[in-house]
Amino acid sequence: VSVTKNMTLKSNIRDYEVTFQDNIDFLNDLTCLPNVVFVVDQNVWSLHGSSTLKSITNPIILPISEEGKSLASVEFLYDQVLTLAAKKNMTIVSIGGGITQDITGFMASTLYRGIKWVFLPTTLLAQADSCIGAKTSLNYKKYKNLLGSFYPPHAVHIYTGFLSTLKELDYFSGLGEMVKLALIGGQAASEATISRLEQVIQKQPDMVLDEIQAALSIKKSYIEDDEFDSGRRNILNYGHCFGHAIEFAVNYSIPHGQAVVIGMILANQVATRRGVLAASTAQDILTRLLLPVLKIDLKQQVFDVDLIIEGMKQDKKRVGEGFPLIMLQNNFAMVKVLDVSESEVRDVFLSLGELVNDQGQ
Numbered sequence: 080v081s082v083t084k085n086m087t088l089k090s091n092i093r094d095y096e097v098t099f100q101d102n103i104d105f106l107n108d109l110t111c112l113p114n115v116v117f118v119v120d121q122n123v124w125s126l127h128g129s130s131t132l133k134s135i136t137n138p139i140i141l142p143i144s145e146e147g148k149s150l151a152s153v154e155f156l157y158d159q160v161l162t163l164a165a166k167k168n169m170t171i172v173s174i175g176g177g178i179t180q181d182i183t184g185f186m187a188s189t190l191y192r193g194i195k196w197v198f199l200p201t202t203l204l205a206q207a208d209s210c211i212g213a214k215t216s217l218n219y220k221k222y223k224n225l226l227g228s229f230y231p232p233h234a235v236h237i238y239t240g241f242l243s244t245l246k247e248l249d250y251f252s253g254l255g256e257m258v259k260l261a262l263i264g265g266q267a268a269s270e271a272t273i274s275r276l277e278q279v280i281q282k283q284p285d286m287v288l289d290e291i292q293a294a295l296s297i298k299k300s301y302i303e304d305d306e307f308d309s310g311r312r313n314i315l316n317y318g319h320c321f322g323h324a325i326e327f328a329v330n331y332s333i334p335h336g337q338a339v340v341i342g343m344i345l346a347n348q349v350a351t352r353r354g355v356l357a358a359s360t361a362q363d364i365l366t367r368l369l370l371p372v373l374k375i376d377l378k379q380q381v382f383d384v385d386l387i388i389e390g391m392k393q394d395k396k397r398v399g400e401g402f403p404l405i406m407l408q409n410n411f412a413m414v415k416v417l418d419v420s421e422s423e424v425r426d427v428f429l430s431l432g433e434l435v436n437d438q439g440q
């Protein structure tokens with residue numbers, strides 16, 4: 080049997096299935112679908128086009144860049160798809176990471192007001208995190224993820240064989256989001272991740288699969304009750320309030336999941352300073368969970384705090400005067416506050432160098 084375990088996601092739009100595959104044979108069923116169009120990440124195609132993906136003929140090759148997550152790329156896809164397949168029974172199968180997911184998902188949700196879409200995530204971040212949750216996002220001008228829709232794929236198939244070709248930094252980007260989900264999952268989930276972490280970093284296949292499944296089930300528990308992100312789902316933004324501002328300040332030169340790791344370190348610092356997280360717990364989390372997945376040398380990385388503040392002011396989720404922040408508190412209780420001040424932000428950024436120096440990072 081090739082399917083190891085499936086997961087059904089409940090959605091207000093349509094329920095959908097995530098399957099875990101030990102080999103690529105399932106692709107044959109997809110290539111046989113009527114009016115199927117494949118959209119493949121250009122890097123995935125050059126690495127896997129003549130091997131894993133050789134049964135695919137005539138795919139649309141999608142150029143990949145963060146700037147490419149735009150309406151222009153969606154228009155490019157509309158044009159390609161319209162020349163390749165008839166409307167009736169059309170299925171789009173997209174293969175790639177979070178960028179491919181966002182562009183094809185948006186396209187699939189808008190063409191003919193929604194066409195059938197199957198997603199094969201190929202990055203660790205997409206397999207362990209972004210492939211569920213039904214969000215599609217595009218950047219607009221300087222605004223990140225400003226445009227979007229809620230549109231789940233009709234099915235997600237996870238084949239971890241793709242991960243072998245991932246660049247180190249992209250792999251660690253996924254690890255950052257996995258660690259975030261473990262912390263949100265609570266103490267037991269965090270301990271389980273810590274116990275597997277070294278082997279997951281070494282890409283040991285069974286452990287990687289366990290960790291992906293653990294991460295997805297934690298995320299599932301947060302999205303099913305609050306698909307449209309009006310409450311509980313906000314907690315998944317842990318690490319992202321600072322993380323998005325960091326990405327903005329360094330012009331996306333740091334991978335998303337790595338910015339999120341730095342964002343969690345900073346959020347924990349705010350929580351410690353506010354007295355809601357014991358310094359010893361923050362320290363423990365830092366050394367056992369966060370620093371092991373941080374590939375950025377923070378001693379070499381200087382952040383322009385004015386740019387960070389500018390980035391935080393652009394936060395879509397900001398409502399009042401203060402900055403919103405998701406914090407981990409004692410006993411792994413997560414909370415969202417809305418009153419983080421500019422001086423708190425400046426203080427924790429100033430302390431960042433010291434914090435990692437103490438760790439000998």
Ligand SMILES: NC(=O)c1ccc[n+]([C@@H]2O[C@H](COP(=O)([O-])OP(=O)(O)OC[C@H]3O[C@@H](n4cnc5c(N)ncnc54)[C@H](O)[C@@H]3O)[C@@H](O)[C@H]2O)c1
Nearest residue numbers: 122143176177178179201202204205209214241244245249
């Ligand atoms: N829609 C959502 O819910 C959601 C959630 C989180 C993140 N995102 C978005 O996802 C994006 C980040 O996703 P990502 O980290 O997957 O990035 P990505 O899609 O940019 O992929 C990272 C790099 O890896 C390459 N790649 C993909 N698969 C590969 C493979 N198997 N082997 C070798 N190289 C491969 C890509 O070409 C790219 O260069 C961001 O734009 C972010 O906003 C969306």
Ligand SMILES: [Zn+2]
Nearest residue numbers: 256319335339
């Ligand atoms: Zn994220």
